[in-house]
Amino acid sequence: MNEKQRLESQQIRQGNSPDVKSETNENLNRLKKLSSDELISKYFQTTYEPPNLKKARSRRKKDVDIHYDFDIPLEMKAAGKGKKFLIRTYGCQMNEHDTEVMAGILTNMGYESTDDTNEADIILLNTCAIRENAENKVFGEIGHLKPLKLEKPDLILGVCGCMSQEESVVNRILKKHPFVDLIFGTHNIHRLPTLINEAMFGKEMVVEVWSKEGDIIENLPKVRNGKIKAWVNIMYGCDKFCTYCIVPYTRGKERSRRPEDIIQEVRHLAAQGYKEITLLGQNVNAYGKDLDIDYGLGDLMDEIHKIDIPRVRFTTSHPRDFDDRLIEVLAQGGNLLDHIHLPVQSGSSDILRVMARRYTREDYLKLVRKIREAMPNATLTTDIIVGFPNETDEQFEETMSLVEEVGFESAYTFIYSPREGTPAAKWEDNIPMQVKKARLQRLNALVNKQSAEAMKKYEGQIVKVLVEGESKKDPEVLSGYTERNKLVNFKGPKSIIGEIVEVKITNTKTWTLDGELVESVVEVN
Ligand code: SAH
Ligand code: SF4
Ligand code: F3S
16 A cells, blocks of 8 residues: 555544435435535545546556565454355456455455355445446345345445446445445455454445555465366456446556466466366456566466466457467467457457557458467457447448358357446447347347357267356256367266366257266366
């Protein structure tokens, strides 16, 4: 924490503000009429700084500080004894992994986890700001939790994750949901014990959101969700500033972890028997650019390639920084799987330009050709946005033709959603919702068709499946993913959960495969 941040958080702690949590409905109506500044000064001393998207945009040259000395303050070490926590996670893998860190911190404070809101002493909503509907879900959930909070005043209700980095969200919670006890940002996770302490013993809502990028804290505890697959952060933040995207504001500047710290974590996971890791970053291809050594994602993957862990994935790739060195390393195969998620966003060079993606349709297709030459069997998947401001029918058709040309086997498809604070939000969102929906429908029909065709090719083949557990629909059936990320359902003994087995595909569907276990187990622990 720097001096300014320390002062800010002290000011919140020491603030003699009125009790936000016990505002009556009558007062709430008055509050709704106040401006953000009036609200802030009502609740906090004037020096308190709310999150600020403009500030979050700044990228300082300063080196990132790496800390290896995280510890839970003595007075909080047993604060959770006999108590339970529940974390609801929205959004991407980054948030899922942050939840594992928060679970680790809470567990180290003595809390136990629960799935039952009625049992929980602390509930955290780890939120996503990527599209408006993601935010609406969270506000809906805050509303659902209100009666529980009123019934159990000692319950600590916290909002964290990407939405808490947005000033409009913090103001809306202050105004409309003052029963929330705690709001903290994506750079403040390591401060959780102290913030809980403040929420437990203070009267006012605790808000701590640092808009500027955080340091890297290496030794945070984690409770991983499962013993088969694990997330490994290789970098934080994003500097790409695609014009529609809120992530560079909510996650700060690109900060790469030191290679030796990542490799140590992967070795440790291998020693614990994990079968698959996914290297995580918003733009993993920029890995290493901010380090003081000449070292990139290709070099990192090359080292991880030699570690005895059966499967290594990485996400998300940005086409712009996908270099030849990485392709060469991936082409070695082994534990480096040849499934590449390569978001294209649009097939029109003009739309890509206004999205600030910094590549053209032709650049993207050239990269795909290079990848296919080096890895002829690689599976490519993507993300696409439809209905970006001013997107014409012709430009949308270019997206359709690119999807066909590349032959994506699946795609996450989205209707453009303006995000306050991003450049695109200032442009008129001028494609009617009906048109956006019609485009999305056509695109999805094409993606589904391509997915079904890709699946058909597996009929009669034997694939390697990492068995993750019982299928969600039928406990008699096991399920797991192939190397190319296809979900396979098949019958087999529970004892093979966590193993990589061979399965013969007997039936193919649009998104999943059915098969029969081939008796020999490929890898046994
Ligand atoms: N870092 C990754 C993706 C992060 S967000 C990348 O650059 O590829 C996941 C996806 O959400 C994006 O790829 C994009 O397709 C979509 N997305 C981001 N902002 C959006 C917005 N404002 N409206 C609709 N979709 C959006
Ligand atoms: Fe958002 Fe673009 Fe960064 Fe991906 S690369 S997180 S889409 S700004
Ligand atoms: Fe959402 Fe934040 Fe991830 S906005 S997609 S949770 S980085």
